[in-house]
Amino acid sequence: MSPTRRRRLTPPRTLPVPIDYIFEKLEPLYGPIEWRPRYNALDELIFTVLTQHTSDLNAERAFDELRRRIPTWGEVIEADNAAVTSAIQSGGLANQKSVRIQNILLEIVRRHGALELEFLKGFEVDAAREWLTELPGVGPKTAAVVMAFALGMPAIPVDTHIHRVSGRLGLIREGTSADDAHVVLEKIVEPQDRFNLHVLLITHGRKICKARRSLCGDCPVADRCPSRGKFG
Numbered sequence: 001m002s003p004t005r006r007r008r009l010t011p012p013r014t015l016p017v018p019i020d021y022i023f024e025k026l027e028p029l030y031g032p033i034e035w036r037p038r039y040n041a042l043d044e045l046i047f048t049v050l051t052q053h054t055s056d057l058n059a060e061r062a063f064d065e066l067r068r069r070i071p072t073w074g075e076v077i078e079a080d081n082a083a084v085t086s087a088i089q090s091g092g093l094a095n096q097k098s099v100r101i102q103n104i105l106l107e108i109v110r111r112h113g114a115l116e117l118e119f120l121k122g123f124e125v126d127a128a129r130e131w132l133t134e135l136p137g138v139g140p141k142t143a144a145v146v147m148a149f150a151l152g153m154p155a156i157p158v159d160t161h162i163h164r165v166s167g168r169l170g171l172i173r174e175g176t177s178a179d180d181a182h183v184v185l186e187k188i189v190e191p192q193d194r195f196n197l198h199v200l201l202i203t204h205g206r207k208i209c210k211a212r213r214s215l216c217g218d219c220p221v222a223d224r225c226p227s228r229g230k231f232g
């Protein structure tokens with residue numbers, strides 16, 4: 001690993017906006033936060049593949065249609081690829097996603113012998129992430145979504161909002177990729193706080209710390225933020 005990459009995998013020496021301060025200011029605004037699984041872990045994984053490069057709404061339509069036309073994951077493996085592609089059209093990139101989904105399911109059967117992922121609950125976070133990211137087309141974000149949303153494990157999925165807000169708040173060093181940010185944020189956030197921080201930062205990114213124009217005048221952490229006014 002290059003020294004530059006190693007540096008980006010470590011958090012800044014001091015955080016300009018401490019994690020406690022983020023909770024103190026953002027939780028009253030966006031809370032209370034409650035963890036509730038959306039799907040079982042395998043369904044969550046396939047759903048997350050469908051969300052890639054499209055909205056959750058389109059992904060939900062594609063997921064529901066796939067389940068309606070081909071009700072079990074075992075049948076999806078056996079199905080003609082064209083049938084899977086046709087079922088998930090509304091999710092976009094259907095040709096690529098149908099191949100990815102069938103390959104993932106096949107690989108799970110090959111490695112685990114069953115079409116389920118609940119067994120990962122017994123793994124350490126790093127081991128579960130490693131198991132998931134060794135599946136074809138599954139990166140750190142998709143793995144973290146499955147762990148955080150379906151398995152109740154202390155992972156922080158880093159999407160575009162969380163990557164942007166973490167960078168602006170100085171939680172990650174400049175130039176840290178979204179993939180590397182998963183590792184860095186887990187180093188500075190206690191396990192029991194990770195899911196809630198994920199929700200707070202993603203909500204903050206959508207509502208106030210927006211990509212094109214941050215609304216710093218409305219931001220409750222502006223007094224400590226090193227990026228205040230830079231993106232407004």
Ligand code: SF4
Nearest residue numbers: 209214216219222225
């Ligand atoms: S002060 Fe501005 S840049 Fe900083 S977190 Fe708030 S909205 Fe984002």
